[in-house]
Amino acid sequence: MSRKVCQQRHGRSRQDSNSHPNDHLFSTPARAVIVQLLRGGFRPDASRWRGGIEGNPDVTISMYEASVGLFVPHLRNLSGLLDKGVAYAETRKFNPAVLLGMRLAPNMYDLAQQVGEACRHAVVAPALLAELEPVALPALEHDMAGLQARIATSIEFIESLxxxxxxxxxxxxxxxxxxxxxxxxxxxxxxxxxFSVPQFFFHVTTAYDLLRHAGVELVKKDYLGRK
Amino acid sequence: MSRKVCQQRHGRSRQDSNSHPNDHLFSTPARAVIVQLLRGGFRPDASRWRGGIEGNPDVTISMYEASVGLFVPHLRNLSGLLDKGVAYAETRKFNPAVLLGMRLAPNMYDLAQQVGEACRHAVVAPALLAELEPVALPALEHDMAGLQARIATSIEFIESLxxxxxxxxxxxxxxxxxxxxxxxxxxxxxxxxxFSVPQFFFHVTTAYDLLRHAGVELVKKDYLGRK
Structure with a gap:
């Protein structure tokens, strides 16, 4: 039912995988052993090489990419969502803090709490991985400036890890x-x-959903991040 | 400001990382070269070893874990969310299909479309990675049985990759x-x-949010999956 497609699209064929651009770093005897090891299924961890990693089929996703690398851009996007909420409130002439108290259901967190939870998960998971104390965030603010400061503090902390x-x-x-x-x-x-990645996206998405429900004109790129 | 905590909690110390439980698989000369390579910063990709991978600091996250490994359990959770929507509709004596037409904003996808998008991203991304045609899903159904079949087809397909x-x-x-x-x-x-992971969680979360907004009693574990 399924069939191979787009074979022409990947730049490097699978047969190349036993050679490595950094082979010249090793002496001939060492290289001979490496070739034997590679043929036996032994693979270098490309993230340790100083050279390029393009084309290495064993490169995967690092813990950093799957935590800080996800959280930082999406915290920035979240900050942008709040900015659009403020602009909407100014256009419609209401206090932006009204948005922060909105909920999709009476026993769900309000918008400010959704932002707080997104920051919490973005801060705590990388801190646990780095074995460092998470940055202390203040009691949750129900004002836009306070939430923007919370997001900025969170980004600054996790980028420092x-x-x-x-x-x-x-x-x-x-x-x-x-x-x-x-x-x-x-x-x-x-x-x-x-846990942390699903939780983080839950709270960022729910913040987006709340703002959309409140009438703020957002598009998917505001969530995904503009390229 | 930050300080090291919980040092006692990780089972294996960093100094052990130059030895490997599978060292005995290699001849003495080969092992001597491996030791030299390891001392020079060369690391095996532990996912290629048949033995256990516990404690290896170079083990990261595989592409499979970050795609199929995320999508399958959360598609199952999504199926469970819809089941709870059906149960709620039966208790309140309304047609469950009403839920599927609900939206958080007039120009957002309705619940059926959110489920459709979650399935699409869960199917297309792993298919692209595997270089196989994605399974053909039927035109979007606005009935619960059709959506449950769509989720089941999606899971079956991506588990087959x-x-x-x-x-x-x-x-x-x-x-x-x-x-x-x-x-x-x-x-x-x-x-x-x-792209695909943020998109997927966006649509699953928005499905959850829509059901909560409609009055269905869900808890976070319904989203995260029960342990």
């Missing part, structure tokens, strides 16, 4: 502490894939 | 075709991190 520590945390045991004190155990990888 | 092909696609060039025919170019990794 050491990439190597985060990248090394895939198999490390981490414990996410819920607000009720319960500690959920994860490996670093499972923290991101089964 | 070859893991090795997807794992090898991080640096491959792929083209996501929009409904208007425009083709967006990505590397496989960028497709997931900057």
């Amino acid at each position: 050491p990439r190597a520590e985060i990248d090394a945390a895939a198999e490390r045991n981490v414990f996410f502490r819920l607000k009720n004190g319960t500690e959920l155990p994860f490996t670093g990888r499972a923290l991101l894939l089964t | 070859p893991r090795a092909e997807i794992d090898a696609a991080a640096e491959r060039n792929v083209f996501f075709r929009l409904k208007n025919g425009t083709e967006l170019p990505f590397t496989g990794r960028a497709l997931l991190l900057t």
Whole structure:
């Protein structure tokens, strides 16, 4: 039923995968052993090479890319969503803080809390991976300037975290502490894939949905980020 | 301001990383070369080893884990959300299809379309990575049984895709075709991190938000998946 398509589209054929652009870094005997190892299924971790990594079929996704690399641009997008909410409120002549108290259901978080939760997940997960204390965020503000400051503080903090520590945390045991004190155990990888990334996108999306529901004219690119 | 915490919590110290449980698979001369390579910063890709990968600081996130591994459980969760919508409609004695036509804003997709988009992104991204044609989904249904069948077909398709092909696609060039025919170019990794994963979670979350807005009693675990 399915068939191979677009074979012409990937630049490098699979047969090339046993040679590596950095082979010349090794002596001839060492290279001979490397070739044997590669033929036996042994693969270098390309992220350790200083050279380019294009075309290496074993390059995957780093823990940093799947945490800081996702959270920072989407926190910036979230900041942009709030800016559009403020502009809408000014046009319609109402206090932008009204938006921050809106909810999609009586027992769901309001917009300010959705922003707060997005920041919390974006800060706590990378901090756990880096084994550093998360930055202390103030009590939740129900004003736009306070929320923008919270987003900026969150971005500044997670951008300051050491990439190597985060990248090394895939198999490390981490414990996410819920607000009720319960500690959920994860490996670093499972923290991101089964908890923090879905949580983060939940709260950013719900912030978008709330603003759309309130009448703010947003488009999908405001959520995805403009290229 | 930040300080190291929880040092006692990760099971294996960083100093162990130059030895590997599978070292005995290699002859003594080969092993001597491997040790030299490791000391020089050369690291095996642990996903290629048949043995356990616990404790290896270079293990990251595979393309498969970041696509099929995310989409399948969250499609199942989405199916569960719809089931709760049906149960709610039966309790309140209205046609469940009413829920499928609800929108958070007049120019947003309705619930059925949100489910359709979640399935589309979950199917197309892994198919592009595997270089296989995506399964053909029927025209969008506005009935619960049709949407449940669409979710089931999507799960069955993406679970059938070859893991090795997807794992090898991080640096491959792929083209996501929009409904208007425009083709967006990505590397496989960028497709997931900057487009398909955020899109997928957007539509699943918005489906959740719509159901909550309609009065269906859902909790966060219905979105995250029950453990």
